[in-house]
Amino acid sequence: MSFLPLRLPQVRLPQLPSPEARATMWRSLLTFNITRIVIALVLLLYLGVSMTDNGIRTVAVNTETCVVYLLAALVFAGVGTWWKRRFVLQLGCQIALDLAVISLLYLEAGGMRSGLAVLYLFPLAGAAILAPLVLALFAASIATLFLLGESVWQLMLLQRQPPLMQAGLYGAAFFAGVLVINRLAARLIKQEELAAQRGTDLRIQQLINGIVIADVGDGILVVGDDGAVFTGNPAARGMLGLDGEAASFRLGEAPGLEPVAQAFAAWLQAPMEGAAFVTVKPYQEDAGPLRGRRDQPAHLKLRFARVDTAGVALGRSVVFMQDVSAIENQAQQLKLASMGRLTASIAHEVRNPLSAIGHATALLAEDLHGPAEMRLLKIVGDNVARVNRMVEDILQLSRKVQPNGEPLQLASFLAELKAEFCETHDLADEIVYVGDPGKSAVRFDPLHLHEVLLNLLGNAIRYASRAPASIRIFPARDAAGRTELHVQDDGPGITPEVRAHLFEPFYTTSSKGTGLGLYLARELCLNNDAKLDYEYRFDAAAAGERRASGRFVISFAQPPQAASSGGPHYI
Template sequence: MVARLHALTAESRETFWRSLQTLNGTRVVIAVVLLVYLSFDARGLRVSGQFIYAEVCLVYLLLAAVFALLTVYARRRFLLQLLAQIACDLAIISLLYLAAGGVRSGLAILYLFPLAGMAILAPLLLALFSASLVALFMLGESAWQIVTDGDTTMLLAGLSGAAFLAVVVVVNRMAAKLIGQEELAVRRGVEIGVQQAVNRLVMSHMSDGIVVLGVDGQVLAGNPAAQQMLGLVGQDLNFRLASAPALEPLAQAFDEWHADATQHTAFVTIKPYMDPALQGVTAAWSARRDLAAHLKARFAAVDTSGLGVERSVIFLQDVTGIENQAQELKLASMGRLTASIAHEVRNPLSAIGHATSLLSEDLATPVQQRLLRIVGDNVARVNRMVEDILQLSRKVQPHSEPLALDGFLAELVAEFEETHALAPEVVRLGGAARVMVRFDALHLREVVLNLLNNAVRYASGAAGSIRLFVVHDRVRRVELHVQDDGPGISSEVRSHLFEPFYTTSSKGTGLGLYLARELCLNNEAMLDYEYRFDSDAQPDGSRKSSGRFVITFARAAAKPGPQPSI
């Protein structure tokens, strides 16, 4: 056992002083009990006419009070104070022991109090020395009784001394073990505190967001980067993900990961401006109210086996800047492509268009005229696409006049079904009544046709397998959803979906979705691929989340008509 306090930690030294205070409190109680006992035995025990029982108890009580004050106001030289107090205890108890008549008085039990304190607070050698002195004193007193009175109490005194030595050894070993455990706990506490400080520093300076969740999606903690990405700066983080409308995509991804732990990564789009509770939280979000945060979310379960709790961590990475950077890196090649299109494509298109006009003068049958009209229409469409690409490179301002979506979409769907020879009701249109938006009609035509061409490629072809419907978000912005019943886009493809020249089809150019998004941005709108809950409930009452392309227009209609829920 460590004898000197300076070899221990501050917490262990404080424990030793508290134990000494407890010892002093116990000493006061013993002195009071002895005085109470005296009140029932008024004989005034004496030895040789010198030591009076009551006076000894009063002196003991006074010394106990002095020792108690010293341990509170003079915390210096711990071992010296302890030895002085134990020596006083042994002297007083020995006087009372002699005054009461020796071992037969039963006062020998009082020796356990100072000896146990010595065994707890002092080294084993000092504790054994004190117990040996007590045993020798008791044996000497018994020997004197044999000589003077012939009283045979030697055996009882020897057994008591042996018991005292055994108690000292056991108590000292137990105290040493407890002190060692406390030292270990203190060191572990310091290590944990340092580790927590390092973790807080790392989390506060990480550019990636970290969100700690409970088993039910309860947000428990998040670093500043996560709060910035999710628009939660200055907000209380004690809430459930599903309770925040703006964080619904992240809550859906978390639930899907819980259902299938193999899906560790998901790409979500967060729109903090959609949640009225988050309006005006930070200048960063108020400056980009028309934009959304495209986040890569990676889920991981914390190993808390045996602790009775479950924790999950979401690592968030804002891929918006990465996507923009990737697109900027490819804009140089896009510039070369547009120059090539201007010189190599427009001239052949002009020749094809001129030849079509000449043929129309010589071919008069309805079938021939219809074929020539199809050729002419597609030449005009390709020429318009070339113009759009050139506009993207020159950032030409589009003619975004007010456009009625109901008539525009109905005409577009009818033309699309006829062109692709689709069965009736394959493309289902809804929710577009009396909705006005500001978007260049030709640009919107190219965007929607591009999305419908993608949908018809993967849809089943059944009635309603392709859905085209208009809804309003929580801030009354108009959204056009294009959805099919085919397989959703994987997270790997989603991360590159709107990059130029990226395609998963051997026949594609990888420009369709990129041009569609750029056309939307030119019209102050936004195109994105999102996962949302379907409005139709499943047989078990739940709703299935599915992917869809969402066009968010710059302005919402003043008086929206009936619409399906998001």
């Protein structure tokens, strides 16, 4: 014996209105009550008081009815304001009161000819808007039956000729008005609920976007066409060194953020795909709308995107920022880990066999004089020299020599360096331009700075056109007042792809390079509390435009007596 499962019929519960819709209904009921109070006052003045030859005379029945109606309207308004419960019950009582009062006044005024039948439209319209359709039609039927009954009563009992046609037309108008107003109100309520739901979804989406943007590692800034910063996520404030929720400011107002402002202005003039690389130098801003401080330079990768506002707002752009310094340092540390193990045994394991190979090559060169043999010996000798130079660079990295703490005068140092470099490479004196540093002094070991600049100039001479001033060395001041030394040539700039690996050990684009020159130069700068970086600066070009140009920049740690000295941005 088996039992079939008992399936109960599914009962679909009515969908309750949203909190926003309920609040709207209570506000509408309050408006309905206020309108009732105004109508009660007008009826009291119009029907309760009449002008005669002997003066003002009150109509007792009408006056009492209107006063009671006014007091009841005030009570209903108070109840609806302070006790927001039983909406349909309150609305039904109010509509019943309206119909009763209007019917009494209608009878007292003489029936259809008084014209007071139009007052029924007030409670019926309120019922059509606020009440269910059944309740609104019930109220309309009550009003219609009363008008028809009053007309029949006059016809049958009082032997009068009432306007039955007019009473019927009023009844038809009541039903038609209730249906039309109820449908329109229902549609408006649905639209309001839909708008409320969309607003809730939008607020939830905004909260989700806020969490994602606040937690994302890339910096995001919303900037106007005039450079005004409207908002930014915590990552952007951290990269720029802004303190907390900074007030609205413009990028151009902050000297420390000038590279970002220049990159954004250049993109606005010529929007293009790809990214821009800038370096935010150490700065401190305590005045004006900007509050920020940065103690270490940050190398940022900037990407720009235009917000399509379809003409409804001013131009907005989004700046995506990525701090590539951490990525570069991580890649550098990975290579240093393997290089450190190599450095420990490189003197005995590499230099001794390398010396033997070099000595054997020199002995063979004394006995072999054929062109083919000399070419092969030259290849061996060149590669031995290359490997020996790499070994020397690696060993030099492990020697952390304490730098000289005495201030170094740049004027005399750069003059001697220029003379030596031009003589070594047989260059005309006007090819290398050296800016006047004045009396600027920096804290840097002379031998270390000599090696760093020779390395940078050696790279520059390979790409420069050797025209007058094709190689430039000039000092400058950053936003924090620290002295910088720029090394620039007129050759093609370094691409962003190469820039991302420029200071990594063993990375080179030259077949004859070891990939350790720039890395060694940066390490020597760090050993002297200075910074070496390749930066993209924006220089004034022809026709008043600004174009990006790359250069190596050494940021010095100034001696105490020079750290507080001011000066122009470019000397």
